[in-house]
Amino acid sequence: MDDADRRILRAVQAHPDLPITELAEKAGLSHTPCWRRLKKLEKEGIISGRAILLDPKSLGLVINVFANVRLKQHDEETLDALEKVVHVHPEIVEVFSMSGSSDYVLRVVARSVEDYERFLKKVLLHLPGVSSVNSSFALKTIKMTTTLPV
Amino acid sequence: MDDADRRILRAVQAHPDLPITELAEKAGLSHTPCWRRLKKLEKEGIISGRAILLDPKSLGLVINVFANVRLKQHDEETLDALEKVVHVHPEIVEVFSMSGSSDYVLRVVARSVEDYERFLKKVLLHLPGVSSVNSSFALKTIKMTTTLPV
DNA sequence: GGTGAAAAGTCGCCCAT
DNA sequence: ATGGGCGACTTTTCACC
Numbered sequence: 001m002d003d004a005d006r007r008i009l010r011a012v013q014a015h016p017d018l019p020i021t022e023l024a025e026k027a028g029l030s031h032t033p034c035w036r037r038l039k040k041l042e043k044e045g046i047i048s049g050r051a052i053l054l055d056p057k058s059l060g061l062v063i064n065v066f067a068n069v070r071l072k073q074h075d076e077e078t079l080d081a082l083e084k085v086v087h088v089h090p091e092i093v094e095v096f097s098m099s100g101s102s103d104y105v106l107r108v109v110a111r112s113v114e115d116y117e118r119f120l121k122k123v124l125l126h127l128p129g130v131s132s133v134n135s136s137f138a139l140k141t142i143k144m145t146t147t148l149p150v
Numbered sequence: 151m152d153d154a155d156r157r158i159l160r161a162v163q164a165h166p167d168l169p170i171t172e173l174a175e176k177a178g179l180s181h182t183p184c185w186r187r188l189k190k191l192e193k194e195g196i197i198s199g200r201a202i203l204l205d206p207k208s209l210g211l212v213i214n215v216f217a218n219v220r221l222k223q224h225d226e227e228t229l230d231a232l233e234k235v236v237h238v239h240p241e242i243v244e245v246f247s248m249s250g251s252s253d254y255v256l257r258v259v260a261r262s263v264e265d266y267e268r269f270l271k272k273v274l275l276h277l278p279g280v281s282s283v284n285s286s287f288a289l290k291t292i293k294m295t296t297t298l299p300v
Numbered sequence: 301g302g303t304g305a306a307a308a309g310t311c312g313c314c315c316a317t
Numbered sequence: 318a319t320g321g322g323c324g325a326c327t328t329t330t331c332a333c334c
Contacts, residue, residue, distance in 0.1 A: 004301095009204065016200045019327060030302055035329075046208040050166045051201045051296045054159060058196040059300055064246060066255065083292045090299035096214060096288035105216065105286070109298060136255070138246035142233045146201045146296060148259060149240035150209055169310060180320050185312075303334075310327075317319080 001046070004029060008037055009046070009150045016050070051146065056109060063110040064138035067120070068102035071129040078129035085127060091119055102134070113137075151196070154179060158187055159196070159300045166200070201296065206259060213260040214288035217270070218252035221279040228279035235277060241269055252284070263287075 004027065011018070011026040018026070024034035041047045056062070071078065079097075086095045086106065094107040106124070110116035116135070124133050157177040165173070174184035191197045206212070221228065229247075236245045236256065244257040256274070260266035266285070274283050 012202045013204070016202045020329095021327085031328095032303080032330090033301055036301095039329095044208070045205055047202055048205040049203045051203055052162045052166045052197055053199045053201055053296055054163070054298050054300070055195050055198040056298060058194070059298055061298060066246075066248075086293050090297065092293065093296075093298070094294050095292035096216075097290045097292060098216075099287045099289055102286070104292070105288075136252070137249045138255075139249055140247045142245035142247060142254070143236050143242065144244050146203055146243075147240065148204050148206060148209055148211060148243070150204070171310085181311095182313090182321085183319060186318095189312090301334105304332095306329105306331080308327100308329075311325085312323105313325100314323080315321085317321100 004033075005037055005041060005046075006150050008034060009041070012038070012047075013147045013150070053146070056141075060111045061109040063113060063116055064141060065108045065110065065116055066136045066138070067106040067108055067124055068134040068136070069104040069106060069124070069127070069130055070101075070132045070134075071103045072131035073129040074103070075129075081128035082130075089123060091123075154183075155187055155191060155196075156300050158184060159191070162188070162197075163297045163300070203296070206291075210261045211259040213262060213266055214291060215258045215260065215266055216286045216288070217256040217258055217274055218284040218286070219254040219256060219274070219277070219280055220251075220282045220284075221253045222281035223279040224253070225279075231278035232280075239273060241273075 007027040008023065011023050015023070015026070020035050020038070021031045024031045027034055038047070082104070086092050091108050091110060092106050093109055096105050097103065098105050108116065108119065110119060120133060120135065124130070154177065158173065161168070161173050161176040165176070170185050170188070171181045174181045177184055188197070232254070236242050241258050241260060242256050243259055246255050247253065248255050258266065258269065260269060270283060270285065274280070
């Protein structure tokens with residue numbers, strides 16, 4: 001990864017659906033080397049994929065909750081089970097294991113507070129090893145980006 | 151938005167760079183109506199855009215922090231100023247205004263704990279109206295998706 | 301790395317149904 | 318609202334500087 005690679009990454013992040021020729025232009029290269037580098041970045045996994053971004057509001061997903069989860073057991077099986085099962089639920093969009101007072105923080109999207117409450121009772125509280133879930137509601141999404149600083 | 155639209159959205163989310171013909175197939179339509187619906191979904195803003203996803207680890211961005219921000223002032227100017235200035239810093243990838251004990255939660259990426267500490271001192275603590283910042287470090291990213299349930 | 305060009309595949313939009 | 322098809326454009330590959 002040299003500076004040209006970084007310039008390419010900055011350009012694709014800012015303009016994900018620009019044709020290679022224009023991308024190359026923005027990165028200060030011509031199309032072939034730019035394409036070669038792009039492929040290399042994909043193969044190496046530095047570019048991990050592409051995504052379509054949907055507008056949560058349009059889908060009625062107006063509720064964003066941070067669920068702070070504490071466990072009663074911390075054995076490996078319990079952790080592995082939990083870390084696997086969160087992938088099954090599309091309402092859970094982010095999961096981090098944490099230092100400090102929570103064991104995990106999950107970001108959960110929902111259509112309404114009632115919806116979230118149902119999800120909390122039916123799913124979150126029954127995740128492997130969970131002892132308590134402390135929910136913080138977002139009032140508004142101020143910023144939300146997939147663009148990383150390179 | 152009918153059921154065909156939802157099938158399309160599910161298909162593009164799961165396979166963002168599939169050619170329209172195959173997408174249409176997965177959604178149970180043929181290419182033209184699928185294409186028209188996709189365009190409509192984009193125009194209506196339900197599809198808000200595309201993105202390239204980079205692997206944070208490959209970029210050295212191994213530190214993920216939730217910064218819980220409290221304000222000393224809650225007047226409109228302060229809030230507006232803060233909500234604008236977070237867009238200037240690419241290290242801040244998510245910002246939510248919150249109910250409960252924090253006014254804002256920011257997710258911040260960094261290359262190291264020292265890096266984060268610098269950012270905390272130089273930027274976060276000087277954001278408009280901030281009285282305190284409580285940082286929780288993620289030990290590991292378990293799940294992180296842009297795919298929404300439709 | 302850059303140039304140019306040509307092959308393969310998609311897309312965007314027309315049509316007829 | 319669906320399916321077919323065609324020209325325009327991109328992506329991808331190549332040979333060569």
